[in-house]
Amino acid sequence: MVVDYLKSPPDREQLVALIDAIGGGARALLRDKERIYGELGLGDPSLGDDALIDAILAHPVLMNRPIVTTPKGTRLCRPADMVLELL
Numbered sequence: 001m002v003v004d005y006l007k008s009p010p011d012r013e014q015l016v017a018l019i020d021a022i023g024g025g026a027r028a029l030l031r032d033k034e035r036i037y038g039e040l041g042l043g044d045p046s047l048g049d050d051a052l053i054d055a056i057l058a059h060p061v062l063m064n065r066p067i068v069t070t071p072k073g074t075r076l077c078r079p080a081d082m083v084l085e086l087l
Contacts, residue, residue: 029067
């Protein structure tokens with residue numbers, strides 16, 4: 001199944017579950033090259049997961065993708081060849 005996170009963004013519960021499955025906290029999912037990232041000051045290391053999750057929920061473009069889930073695990077597959085380990 002393919003989920004287009006820009007058209008159907010996850011709710012808080014789903015996003016937290018993805019973050020937990022991937023590991024590394026909410027910051028690991030942020031697209032730091034997006035304009036809104038800088039505008040919101042998301043590079044501030046004092047911001048915790050709750051603040052970063054709020055930002056992703058308000059601005060789904062901030063979420064790195066693709067995130068792939070298979071029976072072998074969940075991973076942010078960037079670069080794309082990382083998906084091979086999950087197939």
